[in-house]
Amino acid sequence: MTSPSDESVSATQQALGELAADRADETALNTLANSEVVLPSAETGEEPDPQAVTLPVFQQEDGAQLVPVFTTPARMHQALPQIERYHLVPLGALAQGWPSEELSLTIDAGAPEAVTLSANGVRTLLSGSGPAA
Numbered sequence: 001m002t003s004p005s006d007e008s009v010s011a012t013q014q015a016l017g018e019l020a021a022d023r024a025d026e027t028a029l030n031t032l033a034n035s036e037v038v039l040p041s042a043e044t045g046e047e048p049d050p051q052a053v054t055l056p057v058f059q060q061e062d063g064a065q066l067v068p069v070f071t072t073p074a075r076m077h078q079a080l081p082q083i084e085r086y087h088l089v090p091l092g093a094l095a096q097g098w099p100s101e102e103l104s105l106t107i108d109a110g111a112p113e114a115v116t117l118s119a120n121g122v123r124t125l126l127s128g129s130g131p132a133a
Contacts, residue, residue: 008035008036009071009072011031011035012037012071013071013108013113014028014031015027015028015029015031015032016028016032016107016108016113016115017113019115020113020114020115029126032091032107032126033091033092033126034090034091034092035071035090035091036088036089036090036091037069037070037071037088037089037107038069038070038071038072038073038075038087038088039053039056039069039086039087039088040056040068040069040070040076040080040083040085040086041053041054041056041083041085041086041087053087053089055067055094055099055103056068057103064104065100065102065103065104066103066104066105066106066116067094067103067104067105067106068080068106068107068109069089069091069094069105069106069107069108070086070107070108070109071107071108075108075111078110078111079108079109079110079111091126092126095122095123095126096123098119098123100119101119101120102119103119104116104118104119104122105117105121105122
């Protein structure tokens with residue numbers, strides 16, 4: 001498993017901080033859409049098909065469903081210590097194929113600059129088509 005480069009992680013985390021303050025920050029959105037994120041994987045055993053990833057869906061106490069992604073493996077392990085495997089995926093590619101209106105995306109859950117986007121926000125913000133949340 002590879003990890004994102006320190007330079008890309010720094011840019012992605014900076015973009016998250018900027019988005020936490022201003023959801024319409026186009027530069028930050030573009031940085032995020034073009035970044036690679038760590039997608040937790042519950043898979044064990046043989047190597048899965050690298051072209052097929054299964055989104056990990058977590059249900060919150062209020063019934064909301066979310067998919068967590070992280071900027072680094074370390075942040076993933078802080079939030080989800082039971083998960084050892086992950087995929088490195090382009091965030092923009094996840095946005096383009098977002099499967100459901102019921103799913104939200106949380107980037108760096110548990111971190112001070114964590115950002116959660118609704119399904120509509122994932123599609124519109126991260127696909128580069130303009131502001132929405």
